[in-house]
Amino acid sequence: MASIAVYSVKGGVGKTTFAANLAWCAATISRRETLLWDLDPSNGAGYLLGVDPKKKRTAESVFSAERAPAKLIRKTDYPSLHLLPADESIRSLDRQFDRIGKKKRLAKLTQSLGKDYDRIVFDCPPVLNELSAQVMRAADLVIVPLPPSPLSTRAFEQVVDAVRGSGKGHPPILPVLSMVDMRRNLHKEARAANPKWPIVPLASAIEQCAVERRPIGAFAPRSPGARAFAQLWTAIERKLASKKK
Numbered sequence: 001m002a003s004i005a006v007y008s009v010k011g012g013v014g015k016t017t018f019a020a021n022l023a024w025c026a027a028t029i030s031r032r033e034t035l036l037w038d039l040d041p042s043n044g045a046g047y048l049l050g051v052d053p054k055k056k057r058t059a060e061s062v063f064s065a066e067r068a069p070a071k072l073i074r075k076t077d078y079p080s081l082h083l084l085p086a087d088e089s090i091r092s093l094d095r096q097f098d099r100i101g102k103k104k105r106l107a108k109l110t111q112s113l114g115k116d117y118d119r120i121v122f123d124c125p126p127v128l129n130e131l132s133a134q135v136m137r138a139a140d141l142v143i144v145p146l147p148p149s150p151l152s153t154r155a156f157e158q159v160v161d162a163v164r165g166s167g168k169g170h171p172p173i174l175p176v177l178s179m180v181d182m183r184r185n186l187h188k189e190a191r192a193a194n195p196k197w198p199i200v201p202l203a204s205a206i207e208q209c210a211v212e213r214r215p216i217g218a219f220a221p222r223s224p225g226a227r228a229f230a231q232l233w234t235a236i237e238r239k240l241a242s243k244k245k
């Protein structure tokens with residue numbers, strides 16, 4: 001099992017869009033048993049997969065030891081792709097982690113789910129706190145979506161610093177330029193400054209995921225956006241494979 005976190009300290013950069021689409025790629029292209037674990041109480045990842053939340057406030061009980069997380073997992077419309085939804089109660093998670101005083105609670109739960117899943121993708125909230133520190137202890141790879149700007153490199157370094165500050169040692173971090181429009185000069189410059197970073201283009205088909213409530217690969221498989229996510233997923237698999245060696 002390998003776990004991949006989509007993380008940034010900023011909101012609106014494409015984390016949830018990445019997480020849902022990459023999880024779909026893992027399940028559909030790589031045929032991995034995949035769990036998309038939504039850690040953001042706004043529940044965007046489930047929304048993008050067309051899974052509506054249940055009314056009960058149960059998400060935090062995933063962490064409170066009694067409840068087996070497997071009980072909260074939901075099926076999606078896609079074979080091999082499951083969802084562990086978030087809800088409002090996850091907002092108190094930070095305090096809860098403090099209270100239970102377990103630095104590796106999320107890592108242990110992730111490990112225990114590894115018997116059922118090949119890939120676990122975390123959709124993270126834009127926070128820097130005990131929850132994000134737990135994510136860094138649990139993830140094998142961290143994907144950071146960065147909207148292109150002259151400050152992209154700096155924004156990335158800030159995330160790396162933040163991650164570093166959250167504990168000794170951290171997983172490898174892969175920056176990805178998000179919402180790239182090559183007609184814009186600043187975007188071209190950001191691309192030129194970071195030629196090795198993968199790209200996800202600005203595309204109305206990608207935005208459309210939130211209307212369709214389906215991953216782009218499910219409704220526009222030949223679009224540039226779908227191809228970009230497929231390529232990014234391949235790069236992620238390669239990175240995970242090289243890490244294992």
Ligand SMILES: Nc1ncnc2c1ncn2[C@@H]1O[C@H](COP(=O)(O)OP(=O)(O)O)[C@@H](O)[C@H]1O
Pocket residue numbers: 010011012013014015016017018044178179180200201202203204206207208210
């Ligand atoms: N590559 C893209 N092209 C066009 N719109 C995008 C793209 N990526 C994300 N969006 C849109 O940007 C908004 C923020 O994306 P989201 O994934 O929710 O970000 P985050 O989870 O970081 O807050 C959403 O409306 C989403 O549809």
Ligand SMILES: [Mg+2]
Pocket residue numbers: 015016017040044124
């Ligand atoms: Mg989000």
